Amino acid sequence: MTISTRTRLLGGLVAAGLVVALAGCASAPEESESSGAATGAAVAGFKPCMVSDAGGFDDKSFNQLGYEGLQKAAEELGVDFKAVESNSETDFAPNIDTLVNQNCTLIITVGFALAQAAGEAAKANPDIDFVSIDDPVDNDFDGKTDSPNIKPIIFDTAQAAFMAGYAASSFSEAKKVGTFGGMNFPTVSIFMDGFAQGVEYWNKEKGDNVQVVGWNRDTQDGSFTGGFDANQDAINTAQGIVDQGVDVLLPVGGPIYQSAASVIRGSGRDIALIGVDADVYETDPTVGDLLLTSIRKLIDVGVEDAVMAAGKGNFDATPFVGTLKNDGVGLAPFHDFESKVSPDLQGELDKIKAGIIDGSITVESYLNK
Structure with a gap:
């Protein structure tokens, strides 16, 4: 399956109304008064399990968020759980x-790239529940999630990235901001394209001419490392963007932000660096001094909610789309940059958020085409 095919597929699912944005984002379950104590027994035999995408569970990003949830x-x-890491697509x-053979009753696949394998496994094992992070799993090209035992959890991160692009434009003195990604998957490019839209909105509102290096909205292509490892390829790609004079940089793809930081x-x-998925200021304090903000998607909350429901015998395959409206996506605080950004910026961002929510500001993504 090509990336462009799956992109159209994702958009078609939403347009067809299969993916329903919930009225409110699932909130984290309340902690019990005695720290670490279980709040309620799971159904007999419940065993939740997880497979990571490349990058591992210590990527300070989406794999780690899924694991924490x-x-x-x-x-x-x-209950006990089992988690296995993938080093490549062949894993x-x-x-x-492996998890099927270890009697897992709920299997969570973290990442767009696992959709094919997840769909096949779900069909072959109808008595096991699956949760797919970042993909609705429609490998049959029929506009429907492949099996009734798969719950998709996806995020319209273009909305939060739009706000980050606006903030980056406000902060930039060079009038150049940059971005690059791991691979041109829709779940990666959605950040880059939303970011570029936010820059365009800044330019329109302020009569400015901030440029985006590393992403072309017309061709829907840009700078990519070819993977999700913090390696020499990621360093070379980041260097190529920095050498063009940007003063804000958005790397999208797990630990590749570490290469950008170096x-x-x-x-x-x-x-300034912009993080993705988690509030990287909190997950990786070693780069905290570089972070303007982070574009968040609450994978941990989505996973936790799905596991809690399944554990109590209430698995719900209804797809969930995280948006600004239901707090499934958002922008992290400015933290150390609070005193460095314009005093008017937060108020402007609040208005933009309200405009995106009420529809007066349009943010394009593969989820709403």
């Missing part, structure tokens, strides 16, 4: 099969 729910329910199906530190220039 699983860990917290398992602790609340008082996906074998890792899922390039920024070696540049001798004041360049």
